[in-house]
Amino acid sequence: MSIGKVNIDISIVIVNYKSWKHLENCLNSINKIISNEFFLEVIIVDNCSHDHLFEVFKKKFPQFIFIENTGNNGFANGCNLGAKSAKGNYFLFLNPDTIISEEPILKMYSFLKENKNIGVVSCNQLNTNGFYEKNIRFFLDLNTLFGLFRALNKKKLSARVLQKNNVLYPDWVSGAIVFIGREWFDKINGWDEDFWMYYEDVNLSKKVSDVGGIVALLTNTEIIHNHGGSSRINIKTASITKTEVLISKHVYIRHNYTGIKHFILHFLLIINNLIGKIIAGSIGVLFFFIPKLRLNVYLCFNTIKYYISSLINRTWLSSRSLNYPNKI
Template identity: 45%
Template structure:
C-alpha cells in the first residue's frame, strides 16, 4: 500500500479546516493510505488543543509564528513520512473516489506536479488555464488582450488531451508532487509570505524540465478565500500581501531592467488606484468595502519605505526577509 502525505497550513481557518479534515478521515482505499499533517501558523486562539483531541490520528504541528504559507508547507514536508506530498488548502474537501483517481494518475504518468479540477460552492469550476507572468502579460488589461489575440497559441501550449491539460502554473490550493521533485526545486520559496509562491513554485518545476498538469478525471471542492478573508483588517492584510508578492515575484524572476520597469508600473498603478478609492471612502463611508482600500494604501506605503530602506522587495513578514 502506497502512502501519501496530505499537508495543510492553517491560520484561524478552523471551520473550513474541520470540514476538510472530516472529508479526509473518511478516505478509504485498498491501494493507498494517507497521513495528514496540519501546520498551525500560531493562530493563538485556543482552538488547536481542541482539534488535537478531536482528531487523534492527525499530526498537528504548531509553528513558531504566522510565518506564511511557504514556510508552513516546508515545515509540514519536513515532518512527512511518505515519498508523495499533497498540499491542500484548509478550505478544500475531498472524497475517496476522486482522491484515489488522483493518486492513480500521478503514479501512472511522468508529471512532476499534478493538480486537479476544482469546484466552488456555486458549482462553478475554477479557470486553471494559467500562464506565467511575462513582461507584456503581467498586468490585467494587457494580459486579457494578449490572451484574446493568441488564443490558438495558448491552446497549443495547454496541450489538452483526454486526461490532462498543461498550464504553466497551478494554484497552491491543490498540489501533488513527489518528495524527489520537491527536493529538486528546494521546496516552497520562503521569500513569499502569502500569494504567488505557487507561481514561483511552478516556475521552478518548469525550469527543471518538469511537467505541470491538471487532471480532468478528478474534482476537489475549494471554497475560495474561505480561510483567509475573515474581517476587514484581515482582508486588507491579504490584499496588501497580494501586491507585495507581485513585487517579490518581479524581483526573483526578471532581469534588472525589466524588474525596474515592472516595479515602477506596478507602484504607480497601485498608488493611483488606492488613493482615488481612499478619497471616495470619505463621502461613501457607508460602503464598508471602501475602508479596505484606505488600510491597503497605508500598508503599501509603509512597505515601499521598507523596501527602499532595506533594498529588497521581499515582504517583511516573509521568513527570508533580512532587515538592514
C-alpha cells in the same frame, strides 16, 4: 481511511490559521476515505492561531499529526515544516477550506506515478456556489501583468493553452491543491519562504518548469473549495491579504526576471498600484462609512507604507516574511 502503515504513500499537508470550522469539514472528508490503492498520513501545521483550539483538535483527531508553528510564518513556511515531518513518497498540499474524496487523490497519485516528467499535478476546484474556478493560469509577465494586457494578448495566450484528453497544461496551479512527488519537491528545494502569502504557488510551478518538469491539471476529477474561507474574514484581514498579493507580485518578479524586463515589470506595477490605490483611497475617505470603500483607505496606506519600507530596507519582501532583512 487507510492510515497507520509504516510505508506511507501520500502525506497530506494542511496549513491552518484560524480556519478551524473549515478544517474540521476537510478532516472529516479525509476520514471517510477508504482505499486499497494508497496509504495516507495527514499533517496539520497550525500557524500559531492562538485561539486555544489547537489542543481541542489534537484530541478530536488523534489519528492525524498536529504541528504548532512558532508564529504566523506564512503558507510556504508551514508547507515546508509539514513536509519535513512527512513520511510519504508523495506530498499533497491542501487548503483547510477544501473537501476531498478518494477519487481525485487516486487519479492524481496514479498520474504522477505513470508520468515521471510531471512535476506538479492538480485538479478542478468546484466552489460552494457550484461553479468551477478558472484552471487556465499564466505566469506573470509583460503580457499578463494587468487585465488590460491579458485582454490585448488573449489570442496569443489562448494559443499557449495545451489540453490532451483529460489533462490541461497551465503555467501554474493553485496552492489550494498541489500534488508533487518527494523527488521533485527536493529537486526544487520546496516552497520558497520569501513569499509570506500568495504567489508561492506560482513560484513553485515556475521552479518546476525551470528544471524541466511539467505542470498538469486533471479536468476529469475535482475537489470542493470554499474559496477564501481561510483568509477573507473581515476588513482588517482583507486589507492584509490584498496588500500581500501586491507585495508577492514584486517578490515573484525579483525571483524570476533580470535586466530590463525586471525593471519594467517593477516600474509598471509600482505606477499602477500607486495611482490606483491613491485614487481609490481618496474616494474611500469621502465614503469611509461604507466598508468596501473604507477598505480602499487601508490598502492605500499599506501600499505607500510598503514602498517606503522597500526603499529604506532595500528589499521587495513582505515584513512578515521570515527572510525579511534583520528579522528578529
